[in-house]
Amino acid sequence: MTFVNENRADTRLTVLGIETSCDETAAAVVRGPLDKNILSNVIRSQIDEHTEFGGVVPEIAARAHIEILDRIVAEALQKSKCSWDDIDAVAATAGPGLIGGVIVGFMTAKAIAMAAGKPLVGVNHLEGHALTARLTDDLDFPFLLLLVSGGHSQFLLVRGVGDYERLGTTIDDAIGEAFDKTAKLLGLPYPGGPHVEKMAKKGDVTRFRLPRPLLDRPGLDMSFAGLKTALRTQAKKLEPVDDQTVADLCAAFQRAVADVLAARTKSALDLFRERYPDTAPAIVVAGGVAANQEIRASLLSAANDAEARFIAPPMALCTDNAAMIAWAGIERLLQGPVDDMKLPPRPRWPLDQSNAGVLGAGKKGAKV
Structure with a gap:
């Protein structure tokens, strides 16, 4: 049939x-x-x-x-x-x-x-x-996708069903893995992502300055292993860490990830406009990490600055x-x-x- x-x-x-x-x-x-x-x-x-x-x-x-x-x-x-x-x-x-x-x-x-x-x-x-965005938002092809699901962190050009071009990816840890490993390092429960986000809301994002890996290089590839290592180094210096330090480290880590994704999203939208000058750009974020509110806000801001449509699926x-x-x-x-x-x-x-x-x-x- x-x-x-x-x-x-x-x-x-x-x-x-x-x-x-x-x-x-x-x-x-x-x-x-x-x-x-x-x-x-x-x-x-x-x-x-x-x-x-x-x-x-x-x-x-x-x-x-x-x-x-x-x-x-x-x-x-x-x-x-x-x-x-x-x-x-x-x-x-x-x-x-x-x-x-x-x-x-x-x-x-x-x-x-x-x-x-x-x-x-x-x-x-x-x-x-x-x-998913075609189910929830009636989105037409082509569009950009930031896929942050499980062990995957990729920017993809979605041209049609079964027609995908990977524009950039993580060269080491995926974002979800980096969140889970950060949580484990700081003694937070599994699953790590939601607990890091919860602690980050109580933290001082300015206390620690963590790196934004690969942003000094062209392209859309990403790296998060070095960011995780920098956080570990800060935590080791301050052992034993109290709850406020954990919250501050979570806030700094989450902001660094959000900044990297926002910068790469801007570059991806620029590339999309070069490829499709007559098509209104749209960036979709999909996968479990898309539930993170700071990351969503950062991506929305980057899309607004680029005058592009931003789509994130419902939390469910x-x-x-x-x-x-x-x-x-x-x-x-x-x-x-x-x-x-x-x-x-x-x-x-x-x-x-x-x-x-x-x-x-x-x-x-x-x-x-």
Whole structure:
């Protein structure tokens, strides 16, 4: 079965989405592109299972997905008020991510698709983030994307479904990793990002001056390992650190990250204008780090200065969720043809297939 319709405005599809790439077990039902509507979006976090380890343990995550995924799918269908007859296709994350979790979700989707006689769409998790703004804000191609999801921090040019060009990336730690490592260094709980942000609100951002790596170099690449090292050096000098010092360090770290992203965003918008002088520029920020309010404010300011549109998804769609996977499935279905049962799950799957991995590659594929 293939869904190809030259007139997208006259097409309506209802898709079940499944997401299990990390430590959220999620299922959703989304309808579109006509009358775009998230009919249900169920997410079960595993934070409690991983907190004592200070990070996600892949084996624990995979087992947790196995235990609860069937119930999450049933709940998503119930909340959507849809029966299997109403579902046109099943979309699921086929990578990248923790391979155990990806296998659980994708093989479950294959089983559902086969049993229900529905088409299967294997979705790149990063493409789910990339296309979310088209679900929430009716954004047209092309646009710029700042992807800050999990181990990824990239600027991408989004020209169409499946058509991505990586313009810049981190050469070491991703932003989310840097936040988590900073939190661990300062004795803050897991997950690190929200706790660093909470402490930063109590801190004096002027007390410590931390570096803004790579801003003296052209291009859109980023680096955050040196920033993390500079913070560690400051903390070591002041050991034992009190709560106010922790808050001040968090504030300085968060501001440095926000400044780097704002500067690179301005450069990305300049590049977009060179490429597309007749197109109004738009910058989308997607992924878990997009929930950080200071980073959002910094990016919004940079976009306003450049007279560009700034789009950040609703908070519920910033972190991993299945609504974005279902929507990406709809976008893919409209391109046709759909995937077959031979499509494998994969731990690595860059959006820009033509760009070599900055951090290298191996049997699993390019890392970035």
